[in-house]
Amino acid sequence: MRFLFRPPAAEATGLLSLPWDRPLAEWDPSLLLEVPQRGISRHVVRFVATGRHVFALKEINERLARHEYRLLGEFEEEGLPTVSVLGICVDRPRDQEAILVTRYLEYSMSYRWLFSSPRGEHSAERLLDTMVELMVRLHLAGVFWGDCSLSNTLFRPDAGALAAYLVDAETVERYPTLSPGQRAYDVDLARERVGAELLDLQFGGLLPDDIDPIEVADSLAPRYEALWDEVTHEQVFGVDEQQWRIAERLQRLNDLGFDVGEVELITSPEGAKLRVETRVAEPGQHRRELFRLTGLEVQERQARRLLNDIRAFRADLESKAGGPVSESFAAHRWLAEVYQPVVEAIPRDLMGRLAPAEVFHEVLEHRWFLSEKAQRDVGTAEAARSYFDTVLPRTPREVTTPSVIAELGPNA
Structure with missing residues (x-):
């Protein structure tokens, strides 16, 4: 047998003792992990x-x-929203199929x-919008999915919204750019599968x-076309409008979660035409900004929410100080006095049910709800205690929490 693994190699060494010479369907259940969040697959899949x-x-x-190993590796390096591949095992005995190894998201x-x-408060329309955004991101990168479906997509909470990730890339083909016909065909395949x-x-x-x-399935194509047009269309405007029109367009793209590559502006006496190269890049604008200020690595919408809280915290500091407070100083104080106390207060038995940044976002939402009800600002500490008592326990625990893995037996 042969094993091909991507760095870090230390992760791969822990897998080498598994019975790769036997079919996955025959592996001892004691070696495996039950993952309730898993979707449906046409192949034998084990965790x-x-x-x-x-x-x-x-x-x-x-x-x-x-x-799939090659493509997922490329996608990860480029920051595309897909699962991360670790390796493959090939040349298995008795002409068995290969085994692809990916990291659990x-x-x-x-x-x-x-x-x-x-x-389960997630609507079908909400999932569809999230999946459409994923398709647009992939199509911008020249990726023809060929098997886009809800089953081949994983969803991750992101500040009250959802972020979508491609899971299965065996039908994917990569091109420099996709033609309108290729994009339309991919969307039509997705419509059939989603229905x-x-x-x-x-x-x-x-x-x-x-x-x-x-x-709902028939609405997929109009949703896709509306988003594709929003991020790729050319704008025409008066020459005297160009500065604020460009800034407005770039901000709109950032708000939608897309980054901007090359900007081309063609001027003439009749007006100006703006062409924007929209691209997908990780981390996004807000993630980069939050990491620069705090060192926290979170998702894009989470970062936007946390940055807004930092700005509010900074404004409060400036009001009390009677003068300006630097952004970095305010972020440092916010991290130590607001964010970390909430994260550290998560009860041990509830850790891992949501990412820390998602917990903080939900605490802020819960604070707003409690404050509206009480007609006063209840404060973050009181809101956190209430949230940990009444809301977080209703969230299923995450299988990859270290404490959960420790309960799984010797192999864990």
Whole structure:
């Protein structure tokens, strides 16, 4: 057998003792990890834990495994929203298929889990909008998915919204750019698959009665075209408007979560034409800014929410000080006096149910709710205590929490 692994190699060494010479379906259950958040797969998929890491193992044709291994590696280096690949095992005995190894995406959930969980407040339209955003990001990077579906997408909470990640890349093809026909075909394939998946949810009693699966699936193409047009269209405006029009367009793209590459402005006596090269890059504008100020690595919407809280905290400091306070000083104080106390107050038995930044976001939302009810500002500390008592316990615990992995037995 041969193993190909990407850095860091230390993660791979913990997997080498597994019985790679046997079919995945025959592995001893004591070696495996049950992941309730998993979706449906056409292949044999198993989960294992080594040290503090969880990995997904998929048995697949060797040619497809190598293809997916290469593409996922490229996508990760470019910052595209996909799962992270670790390696593949090939040349297994008795002409067995290869095994592709990917890192389990922490705090992620399948669409079925989102609808069946105790906090299943996620609408079909919301999932569709999130998946459409993922498709636009991939298409901008020249990625033809070929099998876009809810089953091949993982969803991650991001400041009250959701972020989507590509899971399965075996049908993916990469081009310098995609033609309108390629994009339309990819969208049509997604429409068919999403419709079938929503019908399956309806049959299982997981879809609200007021949701029509076919109607929702048919809305995928218009949603996609509206977002694609928003991030790629050319603008024409008066020459005297160019400065604020450019700033407005760039801010709009940033607000949608997209970064900007080259900006081309063509002027003539009749007006100015703005062309913007929209691209996908990680981390985004708000993530970079938050990391610069605090060293925290979070998702884009979470970063935006935390930055807003830092700005409010800075304004309060300036009001009390009667003068300006530097941004870095305010961020340092906020981290020590506001953010860290909330994160450190999470009860031990509730740790890992949501990412710390998502917990902080939800505490802020809970604070607003309690303050409205009490007609006074209840404060972050009081809101956190109430949130830990009444809200967070209803969130299923995350399988990749170190304390959870420690309960799984010797292999963990």
